Amino acid sequence: MTSYHQPVNAAAVPRFAGRSTFMRLPAVDSAEGLDIALVGIPWDGGTTNRAGARHGPREVRNQSSLMRSAHHVSGIAPYQIANIADVGDLPVNPIDLLDGISRIEEGMSRIVATGALPLSIGGDHLTTLPVLRAVNKSGRAGVRPLGMIHFDAHSDTNDSYFGGNRYTHGTPFRRAIEEGILDPARIVQIGIRGSVYETGEHDWAKAQGVRIIYMEEFARRGVDDVMAEVLDIVGKQETYVTFDVDSIDPSMAPGTGTPEIGGLTTREAQQMLRQLHGVNIVGADVVEVAPPFDIGGMTALVGATVMFELLCILADQVRRNRAA
Amino acid sequence: MTSYHQPVNAAAVPRFAGRSTFMRLPAVDSAEGLDIALVGIPWDGGTTNRAGARHGPREVRNQSSLMRSAHHVSGIAPYQIANIADVGDLPVNPIDLLDGISRIEEGMSRIVATGALPLSIGGDHLTTLPVLRAVNKSGRAGVRPLGMIHFDAHSDTNDSYFGGNRYTHGTPFRRAIEEGILDPARIVQIGIRGSVYETGEHDWAKAQGVRIIYMEEFARRGVDDVMAEVLDIVGKQETYVTFDVDSIDPSMAPGTGTPEIGGLTTREAQQMLRQLHGVNIVGADVVEVAPPFDIGGMTALVGATVMFELLCILADQVRRNRAA
Amino acid sequence: MTSYHQPVNAAAVPRFAGRSTFMRLPAVDSAEGLDIALVGIPWDGGTTNRAGARHGPREVRNQSSLMRSAHHVSGIAPYQIANIADVGDLPVNPIDLLDGISRIEEGMSRIVATGALPLSIGGDHLTTLPVLRAVNKSGRAGVRPLGMIHFDAHSDTNDSYFGGNRYTHGTPFRRAIEEGILDPARIVQIGIRGSVYETGEHDWAKAQGVRIIYMEEFARRGVDDVMAEVLDIVGKQETYVTFDVDSIDPSMAPGTGTPEIGGLTTREAQQMLRQLHGVNIVGADVVEVAPPFDIGGMTALVGATVMFELLCILADQVRRNRAA
Amino acid sequence: MTSYHQPVNAAAVPRFAGRSTFMRLPAVDSAEGLDIALVGIPWDGGTTNRAGARHGPREVRNQSSLMRSAHHVSGIAPYQIANIADVGDLPVNPIDLLDGISRIEEGMSRIVATGALPLSIGGDHLTTLPVLRAVNKSGRAGVRPLGMIHFDAHSDTNDSYFGGNRYTHGTPFRRAIEEGILDPARIVQIGIRGSVYETGEHDWAKAQGVRIIYMEEFARRGVDDVMAEVLDIVGKQETYVTFDVDSIDPSMAPGTGTPEIGGLTTREAQQMLRQLHGVNIVGADVVEVAPPFDIGGMTALVGATVMFELLCILADQVRRNRAA
Amino acid sequence: MTSYHQPVNAAAVPRFAGRSTFMRLPAVDSAEGLDIALVGIPWDGGTTNRAGARHGPREVRNQSSLMRSAHHVSGIAPYQIANIADVGDLPVNPIDLLDGISRIEEGMSRIVATGALPLSIGGDHLTTLPVLRAVNKSGRAGVRPLGMIHFDAHSDTNDSYFGGNRYTHGTPFRRAIEEGILDPARIVQIGIRGSVYETGEHDWAKAQGVRIIYMEEFARRGVDDVMAEVLDIVGKQETYVTFDVDSIDPSMAPGTGTPEIGGLTTREAQQMLRQLHGVNIVGADVVEVAPPFDIGGMTALVGATVMFELLCILADQVRRNRAA
């Protein structure tokens, strides 16, 4: 167990010192031998309004230096039970959308081929599409399509923009459902809110069977009731977790491209994430952290902390799988 | 119905492009033919501490480019049921208080004379006084005085400042009650909090019959209970709605002149605003958005979204009135 | 009673004018004759990561110009019932940790020797150690050790850093317990959260009898239930109140060295502080306001308002003591 | 002459009030009847590092409200001698590079077809390529290729990026030379500086005959000597003027994607621009103002002022042409 | 000599500690006994666009804590040769222009009546009008009218705004000339630049005999040549020095209401100010520091340093007068 990668010890090396990697873990060049691969996807080519999520991985690495080694609620010490490292950023192309998606899929395929669970940080939400493709084709996911737990202010199931563009950060899950990568009956979206393009904007998704839990329903029912339904929807089969930081209220996560007021508090988000133990997670991501619109690193800190919450869930899953 | 003004389509023209008008609606020169007139009041001559609300309309226009066309909870699509446009800013005078008030009253009188419902964005809270005068004299309000639903951290019913100045953003509603424009028995103030000049600061208002729901009472009772009382107080008669952005917590709306911690969340505010259907609203405003103290446009976004919430309520009222 | 120090009257002198003192009270050179001494401790020599709390007192003074004269919930008008003034900053040494602590203890000893209750603003949390020493040695506290009500994201009961440094802002309460200044059985910590160095990080404190109310327990139980326990733990004996601003969520108090998401809201904090009437308080502080990391003075405003909340509690205690 | 469009009078309507258009001029829907068309190009699809220039036109419009009506050095009052208005933004596509370029060319072609001189604000520097195509095909430029006066920190004559992408904001002028739109012997670049990809990075441009005046040469020779050479190079034939705001030092224009220290001062830039009287200008632009990286609107103010300097030059040219 | 007020010693008390007064000097309640009175004028009621200079004195006090005790070029140690203190802020009225001016004149009259030389910090430039009135009526100035050395981007000699308002920060020196307080033939304005309302905007001032040295002339002639003329213009008679911080380039002083690019560098300003030895100065001010638009305290630091430069000139004059 001592052979697992360990973060730099902050009681010896201050948090402001040393290289900037996810969770202060070693930087490695390959996911070989890892249980969980932390990876950046610095790309926002699908952004229709305010770009900037391309800078997300670097700032989340920076703020993740504030994370310590164990979870104070679950008691999980991830680096004691799983081999985890920072595998760097996936290759991207900032000026060619289709090439960008293709490079991300290829890069992620190499990671999941090693058997490591990917925990990535975007990048805009379109990055989740090539990640899902890679996880589905090359990864552990033995069955298709996948279920998905989706925290977001937006459903991201629109059809096209700007006269026919079918790939934007507003369309990834429509594409993934069409491609058979996601099982719409096992998708649940939490935190959806804000004005819509038209009254029936979510009709297509609902018709496919996607369960949308709007902010208002969430506020009325509370965390525990909602999460019971969420866990029931995804069941025991392979599930992906995607966390759009704009699910969080803009006062807590201002650094994002499409803020919507009236959002989740970080406290609510943490309470929900901590209930994911036992879900069969094949990968997870945090997206839409856009540092040029951030204030004092606040959003990157939320991103890093959500990443740590997910990391503890994934490490526990590694432990359980190993025990099984 | 197709003849109503429509906002620019964001799936064709990105949100960062095109002219900056309220909700990306057409800019028109007169309120003639409109059901609802969106109007700016760039004036903060009544501000006793931190000025800046004069810049509010421009930044709220800017952030309102993030608003879409329909309300995701009520399903109301305002531009399908009412004719709405941006009528520009009222004339102001930044260096002469009494002339400033007078110009605002005159400008607003021209708007309400057309029969359009005014939805304005300030400006400091003293701007509401001339607006109320105009609505009362020239507008639809067939009876006087008006009721008022008032979201704020402060009661704004002080008497005078700086040795006798009776017109400041701390005094508008005392003046409006004295002038017989407002019916104190039909005024309800929500979110009031913060230290006071003296223990009995609110005694005058209470003695007139104004109902003050302090933050503490609000927190204890919750949205639904409070709103039941609010709707009961204003009844079916003509009512004005005024939303001071400092009712919202400074973490969510830092860009204002007189912040008070421990405020409303935007979620609570939205829940309250959505219960205003059926109130007989003769006009509404959002005030005290002060961009020089704002952070990343956060407060202007709150202002724009509250404006959209109110717009949906007003459009629904137009529809109901037309049906009746 | 008219001889008590009074703050500048904001209805005569605007809040942006005049000298910058705590609550706009007179600046005095000695605590002689005061019931409550407001004092700055501009020192962050114990900070292990992001320094900056040395600038806290100046910015809290600045933002405290927004405070008025009476508490709108309790009705307490502190300057009518107690003699209160700004006694300036304690002497410090920014580049020598042990000398810094020693100067603070000495400076605070002079204040408490006059019989004034100290209400200080740090500075990092290590400043509370010399303050506790002074209060215990020279102050009113006739018995030792003291109880303590401690609002914080962190327990601050670690042992050492950087290869043996026993004095940092992560260790003050371990030292104070070891020195016999604090009675661990009468310490209660509220708001503790965030990842930990190791799973058993808090074992030592718990073994001493310190009661740690983690954020999760707080969220589950609510303010009233938690405060009932808090008041029970400290009882009627001498108690110190220390408020680390990082107990508050970073969206509301970003200007601090060690932010942890998922924190207390200011509304919750105010509700708790208002229940401290009747506690036998021998001194209080607000610490870890770090202006270089603050945004628009937001955290300093929280610090100033918490200070005013505590001031009202202390003034009421002065009144009760005098009556008794 | 009184029939020319006039800006809003700031001695009547304060600068913070009213609609946000370039120079507070009327917003018109077509360039028909204009001598000079002010136009936004909100597109940064060619940006290889820090995107954000898509937000440039809106913020430059905002800051241009500080411009007054006449030039204090030349005495030119542009709105007295030419018909000028804000024709809005060109159509763009933020997620498809080739479609984006194509829309810009088409939109600009419509403007220049009216005979109006275009003065545009980007957008990244790749926008200048489709503008040059439009000016060359549809505009007044009766001869091809054009000369160009080019203020920039970078030569922008690279060949390709990211494995073959030939269209980025680092390549527009190589493409324009290859397409025969620009005459390399009549191109002069001023302010070029900063580290280079390789020692021979500028060899291709120099081989074509482009004259590069590096920052060091500029500093040594001074404004007057440099401008004499510049005017000599472009001669009396049709010439385009392109002003990349990163030619200015980042302390004065921080809001740009690729800052290089040691740049031009605004004073030097103004002195140079004021010597352009008499050049046969067929169009001009200001590019790379990236508001998400700007500080207090500083760079947008530089952009707006440079735009006003160019506008005075263009208006004077209109006057001379009309006189001829 | 040891009886003169001394600033706090920064080698004993760090610059971030202690009360915030001008230059860390004692705060006194009256100018009695002082040679030079440092005074704040927190008022911006004359501002036609971006208000905020009301917050200037507080932030300049804050940044002045960086000033040390002696001038490194002239060797002047002002606190060794003159009695200097911070006399606080003048009374103001933020919501009534004429009352505001009147209070400022009254307050300043009390100061100059003691014989102390006033060095004030605004406030917008309209504050200089009542200061000049006070200096002229009550101060040492035995002759009228005064000469004036005026650093500014704007001439501030307009006639009226907003339909007849004759008192704004764009008109003070027209009023002062009309009132006979200033001798136009002994006024010199340096750094004037930026677009103008109309081509002849400065004709009135020039016709009175005011010497306007535009930025372009300054840049061409250089500091020494310009200052020779300046000193010649004001001669040996009583002269006031007014320094509008917008004379400085906005990259160095962004925190001001009416920025104009292409301004003076601080280095040039310091070189000019250091040549004022020997001028018969009857008072001086620094105005238009507007903290809400400032960035990182940059402009307040410029304001504080200019104030220190002027203070050294004034102290030297006190010494010379005493010797004479």
Place this chain on the structure above:
Amino acid sequence: MTSYHQPVNAAAVPRFAGRSTFMRLPAVDSAEGLDIALVGIPWDGGTTNRAGARHGPREVRNQSSLMRSAHHVSGIAPYQIANIADVGDLPVNPIDLLDGISRIEEGMSRIVATGALPLSIGGDHLTTLPVLRAVNKSGRAGVRPLGMIHFDAHSDTNDSYFGGNRYTHGTPFRRAIEEGILDPARIVQIGIRGSVYETGEHDWAKAQGVRIIYMEEFARRGVDDVMAEVLDIVGKQETYVTFDVDSIDPSMAPGTGTPEIGGLTTREAQQMLRQLHGVNIVGADVVEVAPPFDIGGMTALVGATVMFELLCILADQVRRNRAA
């Protein structure tokens, strides 16, 4: 030559992607085999006022991603002629001054023992003292004491602070001269300015033979004349180059602890640094970049660019040494 470390190719991997190392070079664990070692010293324990330089190395690494591979003036391509890498940060102790200095000396000694030339980024200026000790004891410097070219606003030759502290960022060069590490007759300080503690503050340094070129002398003489004297003073013997970023004007480098207006422009600094070819440099550093006070990364970009300028000088020296 192909075996030298190369930076990541930005035409393949965008500048916002990939790990954050100095100049995007490989991160290595030891200086063995390197010609030049780039190293961070994240420590500001000697800072007497505004701390924050501890965060300098991380942000300079971040901004150094904007640097390319060759110098556009000298044509030097450092990575083609020398083996260069990022060796990480030296060990530090943020809360114990003497232990901090000792760790830095030890860490730097390990680097210089390999024969690599150190180019470090602080950290406050006290870090230069242990670096000089290491270079002198363990490095190539075969003779002692060293010469030094010192760019700074301050002489940093004070004696003690806060009642006897002899080690602060205001004293390093007095200590180094006393320890015999520096030869005062071969020290030249450029850019010195700002008010002083007392008129004779620099007398000790001057008495030792240190040559202080104040800002005023620099401005008068110009770059070439000053640098001729500088090169003459240090001669051909071993020389250290230390660049305090506060030598640069605060408008260009606001992120520093002790800003002084009227400073060097970056253009002037670059012109001076480019004349250092031929100096026998045994090490160099850039210090006092304090990100918490920085604005938009401006100062870190200056730091990174100055580092690149120095790197080209050092690489050329490596080439010459190898040739010799």
